[in-house]
Each structure stands twice: as structure tokens, then as C-alpha cells.
Amino acid sequence: MAEGPTPHGILKDLFGHDDFRGQQEAIIGHVWQGGDAVVFAPTGGGKSLCYQIPALLRPGMAIVVSPLIALMRDQVEALRQSGVRAAAYNSDLAEGEAQHLRRAILEGEIDLLYAAPERLSLPGFQAFLKQVPIALIAIDEAHCVSQWGHDFRPEYMKLGELAELFPGVPRLALTATADPQTQRDLVHRLRLDAARIFSSSFDRPNIRFSIEVKDNPKRQLLGFLEREHRGDSGIVYCLSRRKVEETAEWLKGQGLKALPYHAGMAAGLRQANQDAFLKEEGVVLVATIAFGMGIDKPDVRFVAHLDLPSSVEAYMQEAGRAGRDGLPANALLLYGLGDMAQRRRMIDESASPEAIKRIEQAKLSALLGICETAECRRRALLRHFGETLESDCGNCDTCLAPVESFDGTVAAQMALSAVYRTGQRFGIGHLVDVLTGNETDKIRSWRHDQLPTFGVGRETGKAEWQSIFRQLVARGALAVDHDNYGALRLAGDARAILKGELALKLRRDRRPTRRAERAARGGGESAALRQSLDAEETAVFERLRALRTTLAREQGVPPYIVFQDTTLIAMAKARPRDLDGLGTIPGIGASKLERYGARFLEALAQS
Numbered sequence: 001m002a003e004g005p006t007p008h009g010i011l012k013d014l015f016g017h018d019d020f021r022g023q024q025e026a027i028i029g030h031v032w033q034g035g036d037a038v039v040f041a042p043t044g045g046g047k048s049l050c051y052q053i054p055a056l057l058r059p060g061m062a063i064v065v066s067p068l069i070a071l072m073r074d075q076v077e078a079l080r081q082s083g084v085r086a087a088a089y090n091s092d093l094a095e096g097e098a099q100h101l102r103r104a105i106l107e108g109e110i111d112l113l114y115a116a117p118e119r120l121s122l123p124g125f126q127a128f129l130k131q132v133p134i135a136l137i138a139i140d141e142a143h144c145v146s147q148w149g150h151d152f153r154p155e156y157m158k159l160g161e162l163a164e165l166f167p168g169v170p171r172l173a174l175t176a177t178a179d180p181q182t183q184r185d186l187v188h189r190l191r192l193d194a195a196r197i198f199s200s201s202f203d204r205p206n207i208r209f210s211i212e213v214k215d216n217p218k219r220q221l222l223g224f225l226e227r228e229h230r231g232d233s234g235i236v237y238c239l240s241r242r243k244v245e246e247t248a249e250w251l252k253g254q255g256l257k258a259l260p261y262h263a264g265m266a267a268g269l270r271q272a273n274q275d276a277f278l279k280e281e282g283v284v285l286v287a288t289i290a291f292g293m294g295i296d297k298p299d300v301r302f303v304a305h306l307d308l309p310s311s312v313e314a315y316m317q318e319a320g321r322a323g324r325d326g327l328p329a330n331a332l333l334l335y336g337l338g339d340m341a342q343r344r345r346m347i348d349e350s351a352s353p354e355a356i357k358r359i360e361q362a363k364l365s366a367l368l369g370i371c372e373t374a375e376c377r378r379r380a381l382l383r384h385f386g387e388t389l390e391s392d393c394g395n396c397d398t399c400l401a402p403v404e405s406f407d408g409t410v411a412a413q414m415a416l417s418a419v420y421r422t423g424q425r426f427g428i429g430h431l432v433d434v435l436t437g438n439e440t441d442k443i444r445s446w447r448h449d450q451l452p453t454f455g456v457g458r459e460t461g462k463a464e465w466q467s468i469f470r471q472l473v474a475r476g477a478l479a480v481d482h483d484n485y486g487a488l489r490l491a492g493d494a495r496a497i498l499k500g501e502l503a504l505k506l507r508r509d510r511r512p513t514r515r516a517e518r519a520a521r522g523g524g525e526s527a528a529l530r531q532s533l534d535a536e537e538t539a540v541f542e543r544l545r546a547l548r549t550t551l552a553r554e555q556g557v558p559p560y561i562v563f564q565d566t567t568l569i570a571m572a573k574a575r576p577r578d579l580d581g582l583g584t585i586p587g588i589g590a591s592k593l594e595r596y597g598a599r600f601l602e603a604l605a606q607s
């Protein structure tokens, strides 16, 4: 008896995987049967298969709403290589091509169609789609529909209407970043109140989170890259275009393959740099946050922030671009007092309505709290998304090198009182001089050496005082006055602290050490590979990787579209001798086996 396709059959034959992950199977089954679904799962959690497989199981064509053309291009190419009939309908298409695609759609030759939300709201396009049976509608990056979310896109608002336009067609919304409020909001706006919700933890256990106080950011970055990421691909985020240019230039001077990316560059150059990042090995892309959404590159081994992101969600999304393939990856964030003030000012000076500004300030405060916490970073990050971590993660900077905390009530009182007694119009430098009794000209001319607070904090070092001020700013007890050269004034619960109504636990900052103990280890290959392969396997891996590069170049696609690192690693370990053996390697489906099998067997035979 002939059986129809099954979820497992498709998983194995097309994608080359043996087992489903997490809730994939449940979600696929639910949507296959015609149910609506909302999927909250982390980046790299395997959300794509949750709509790709039901798209192939159900009659008709699936529509995938995706915010960016670059993202569609990549996904469509990856699907085609796996033997799936996928296409993107967007402005990339010349009129002739669009016509050709419309004909293919009408003839039932397309199983998955990717389109942007703007396209889907065009009445003409909607009318066209009404002519063919629709298998399902998937809305990717669904947090974009919410104003509470961190990258709201007005075009997403109309997507709720798809419910009426295509009655009876199952819909799924998927996202990797949404705090509880955004989650509720997106469900509602997309009219998915009756949908089944599949939540998995947003955690990314393979990413090691580290947050350091900015001391000498270039040196800190270079040290990090040399220690842990020689030859790796990664992203360095900076806030301004100028800093992007400068940092890329500087890294290049240090012998790294660094390239800039920001919205102010000529389009051609920007595209070329993005292409190089996707298609070559070991490129460090220095970028503003204009870069990243829709970048599906699985082997980004690190994301470093040289400036503070705007919120915890933004941070998780940006840092989350590391390690999609599940191999070890690093997220490093450097921040300082200047960043806090700069971010606050950006919000104050933006054109947003007051209500939005308040949300943004609160989102920023939540991130600052995590920067200044003495507890496990992952626990703090996940709490923001309404999750509770049972035990400390063991894979963040505070877990690996616990920080001391101390009763900072008295120190905080001294700091606040120095602010108050000097009239709330001086910046940190001067305030620290007051506390440590440093008789500068400025101190004398303001007669601040006469104050009762003068010199009361001599026992504590300058760096510690700076850290105390930073923590007070982070918790909102002090506000930075941007119009007045960074003067500090009392705010929030400062008065309660001064009156002794609140006890304060503060973090004792580690001195920014040179972390020499983890110095260079020769070889030069990335930490992720060192962890999973021995020397002989590494040699095989390198040969396979070279072949992958050749094959990718021949087709003008990124290497990971041919095979991902995880697949090459499995190949290097198992060293299959024939096509049957090769077919059991994860990530090798029938179509790729036919396309690439012989060439890889040849390379393996040389081992």
C-alpha cells in the first residue's frame, strides 16, 4: 500500500535529519491537521521546519511572511538545494521573472512562497493568491507586529487581516524574542487568540555571555578575538557609523579580516561586505545594528558589542546571531557610564510620543540592571522573558568567575550625599575627587574641601567609586543630566537610600585583568572546533572545508548552504566510505547526497 509523505520521512529525505528537536514534531502535527499555532523558540531552535514540513504535507502552496529580502533569498536557496520547490516574490524579480513565477504558482509548481508584509497587503497580490489553494500562512519574526516589541514594523499590523482573507487556512506566528507583554500583544494583533501556543525557553545554552566594564575597549576586543576567536567569523556592533569605520580600520591594522557595514555606505560596497561575510571564512564584520536581521549564517562564532544595545530583547536578538548551529559561541558586551547616558539621551531626544519613551527607558533600565548584576547573567536575562532558571548556568562570566557583592548602603549614601551637597551639577570625576579628598583647583574654587563629605571616601579607590556611581545610575537612583555635561542629580529611590530606608547590595567590580591565563594556544583554529575534534579529525575537516568553499564559489552561494559546519564535523568524525554511509550524516538529504556526495567521498578517501 502506498503511503503518503510523513513528517519523519520529509525530515530524513529532504533535510537529512533523523529526529525532531524540542517541540517541532508537536507543532508540525498540529499545523498539518489545520490548527493555528504561535511558536516562541530561540534563534537556532529549528523554527523553520515547523512551517516548512507542514507546507509540504498539506495540499496547496504555503505563504511565508518574512521581513527582509536578504532573508528570503537565503532561505529559498537553502530549500532549493534540499530539493524543495520554494520561491520568493519580491522586488528582486524582473517583470519577466515575476510573470514566470506567477505562472508556476498557478500551475501548482511552488510549495513555499516567501513574501514581505508590504507585498501581502497589496489588494492585487491578495487577489492573485486567492486563485490557488493555500496550505498555510507562516509569519516569521512575528514580534515585529507589536509596538511593545523592540523592532516594530508598521507593515506587520495588517497581517491580522489574513485571518479573514484566507478563512480555514492554518496560520503560524514565530519569534525568538518577545517579553511576556510583547507575546500577548502579538497573539492578539495577529488574531491568534484561539491558536495553540508552543513556548520553549528562549535560552541559548551554547552562547557564553560576558559583560565587561569598558576600560580600553579596543584592547579588550582584540584580546578577546586573539584568545578565543582566531580565524572565526563574527560580528562587532558599534552605535555610530564613524565608530564602525574606525574600528574596522583598526582591526584591519591588527591583521584581522575586518570589514565595515552601516547604512551610510554606498549600497554596492555594503552589499559586497555583507557577501564577503556570508561567503568567506573568518570575516569579522563591524556593523551598526542596520546589519543582522535576516542573517541566517549559522557559524557566526561571536558577537561583540562595543556599545550598549537599547534593550534586553535587542541584546538577545543581536547576541543571538552567534552560534545558530549549536556549537559553542561567545557574546561579549562592553559598557560604561558614557553609554548609559548616551542611550538615555537618544530616547529623550527621539521624536517618539511620551508613552513610548517611557517604555524605552524602562527597557534600557532592565538591560542596565543585567549589566550590573552580581548573579548569573543567563538567569537575569531569562527572567526578563518570564523564565526561571533552576540553577546557575555555568556558562557566563559571573558563573565562571563569581563576582563579590558587598553591602553598599553606606557607600551609596556617601555618593548620593556628595551629589546633593555639591548642588547636583557635577559629573562623576569631580564627585570622586570630593569623596576621595583630592584637592584640585576645581575643588578649591568651589570650596568643596569645606564640605562634610570631603574626603569621607578616602579608603575606597577611584575605580571603585566610579563603579558605585555607575551602579547607582543603572538602578535609577542617579540621573545623568545631558544638557549639563553629564552632571548627576538624585532620582528614583535616592532619598530612601539616603534616609537609610533601603539596604543596597552592590557588585564589586573585577579589575579588568588582561586575562593572560587563557593566552594563545597555537593552532589558530576556533575554540568551537578545538572542543569537538582531535588533531587528525581537524585535518580531515580542513580538507572538507576547502572543498565546500570551492563548491560554494562555483555556485555563488555561502558555504553553509552547501553544508553546515556541524555536518562537516560529523563527516570528519565518521569518515564514511560510500554513499550509503554518507547519507546517514546529519544534514545530508537525498538531494544534497546526489549533488555533492561523490565529491565529498573523494575528499574523504584521501584521508
Ligand code: ADP
Pocket: 017, 018, 019, 020, 021, 024, 041, 042, 043, 044, 045, 046, 047, 048, 049, 176, 298, 324, 325, 564, 586
Ligand atoms: P530558527 O529559525 O529557529 O532560528 P532554524 O530553523 O534556522 O532556526 O534552525 C537552526 C539550525 O538547526 C539549522 O541549522 C537547522 O538545519 C538545524 N535543525 C533544525 N531542526 C533540526 C533537527 N530536527 N535536527 C537537526 N538539525 C536541525
Ligand code: ZN
Pocket: 376, 377, 378, 379, 392, 393, 394, 395, 396, 397, 398, 399
Ligand atoms: Zn551563569
